[in-house]
Amino acid sequence: MALFGTDGVRGVANKDLTAELALDLAVAAAHVLAEGGEFAGHKPKAIVGQDSRASGEFLEAAVCAGLASAGVDVYRVGILPTPAVAHLVSTTGADLGVMISASHNPMPDNGIKFFARGGGKLDDALEAAIEKRLGEPWDRPTGKDVGRIIIDESAREAYVTHLLHGMTTSLNGLKVVVDCANGASSFVAPDAYRRAGAEVSAISHTPNGLNINDNCGSTHLAHLKREVLAQKADIGIAHDGDADRVLAIDHLGNEIDGDFILAILANSLHKAGALTHSTVVGTVMSNLGFIRAMEKLGITVVTTAVGDRYVLERMQRENFVLGGEQSGHIIMRQFAQTGDGILTALHLMQEIVKSGKSLAENATLMARYPQVLVNVSGVNKNEISTNTALQSAVADITSKLGTSGRVLLRASGTEPLIRVMVEAESLEHATSYANELAALVKSELAL
Secondary structure: OOOOEOOEEEEEEOOOEOHHHHHHHHHHHHHHHHHOOOOOOOOOEEEEEEOOOOHHHHHHHHHHHHHHHOOOEEEEEEEOOHHHHHHHHHHHOOOEEEEEOOOOOOOOEEEEEEEEOOOOEOOHHHHHHHHHOOOOOOOOOOHHHOOOEEEOOOHHHHHHHHHHHOOOOOOOOOEEEEEOOOOHHHHOHHHHHHHOOOEEEEEOOOOOOOOOOOOOHHHOOHHHHHHHHHOOOOEEEEEOOOOOOEEEEEOOOOEEOHHHHHHHHHHHHHHOOOOHHHEEEEEOOOOHHHHHHHHHOOOEEEEEOOOHHHHHHHHHHHOOOEEEOOOOOEEEOOOOOOOOHHHHHHHHHHHHHHHOOOHHHHHHHOOOOOEEEEEEEOEOHHHOOOOHHHHHHHHHHHHHHHHHOEEEEEEOOOOOEEEEEEEOOOHHHHHHHHHHHHHHHHHHHEO
16 A cells, blocks of 8 residues: 555554654655755755644654754754645755644544755656665765754744735735644634734634544634624634645634635636636536536636645646645745645735625625535545446446536545445435435445
8 A cells, every 4th residue: 555645644643653653754855855966066955844743743853853963954943833844845955844743633633745956846757766775775864964953033023024915905904813733724814804904803722632623623614603603703714734735614604615715715826817818727526516606707707626735736837826625725926836725815804895795795706616525434445446236336327417517426535434425416415316326335345
């Protein structure tokens, strides 16, 4: 089974993802990138950050030790969002970056993701090469050739300055509640939103190493909804543990997911003539309502596999400027080379102010088709494509839905699950078909 998923290496910290594995991954990454010419002619430099999980402490120590032992100078930036690490790699001329985070996963999990020079995520071939080199014998540098480990105290301010740089309109008068998921955004998002001019109330912003994503953040919106309504706020902003995604709540308490956010931003860019090729990039999970809304506006939607890395690859290949996922990973390529929840939230709030319309009014440009997602655990997720009963069932449901819906059956790239998604014009049909297919997955692929 491949070690790397759609977003780095993840697993239960100290069980699947151990200090030994973290050290070996860091060493292997240094060797693969060195042989690719990234370190030619100079001593390499790495940026290493983490989210607020307790396990990040020992994993960061292991990663830093591995890199330094391989001759890489390491700049520790502490608890910062994943996109901050990507940005710092790009702007400091670093040769690679490492982020220690399991994003929206529960606290016991953790993960390691790598960034190449320029701040982009490693492609599949490089990840495979790193995995192949794990544990191999190697000649260790000594003396002045070993790497140094430096604490970078300027990183946070450099990142906040970057976030605010692209803002053209003050958020003065906008009342915001931000749920930081007790994660990496806790030390950045409230500050950035206040400095942009908003009146900010922060919740779930006191991480203690154990409470990240614990009934808070973008995967648990109930508390944020209550606070938005109670405080009569204009908008609620929810981040995940490493703040590379964002979801929103309008002033009426409605959830505004990544498809709505992407639609609002795409419409704004399109009207300004700044949406290259009049195209936005989504994924196979993008809601059919989003696609239909974009068609009405004269905007083409192209889709990729699930994962912001695949969205970015398509954007770079065809020079698109905007793309993202329903989950709230939004990439605004004129400002960043990776999904950035805080950056996205700032520009979404700016659009509210510029348009003079509430978030709820802005969101009316699309109608969301009922979409039911069922996660099936305890199954062999590697046998989806070879199971004839499942393929036949998917084909049958797809035929029944016709052009009014669709079916998606896929293995999660970040968790041991198979995801069953059905869209239809009615919630009743979507629920019925999703449950039917999920039951079949359970019976056919049970471990």
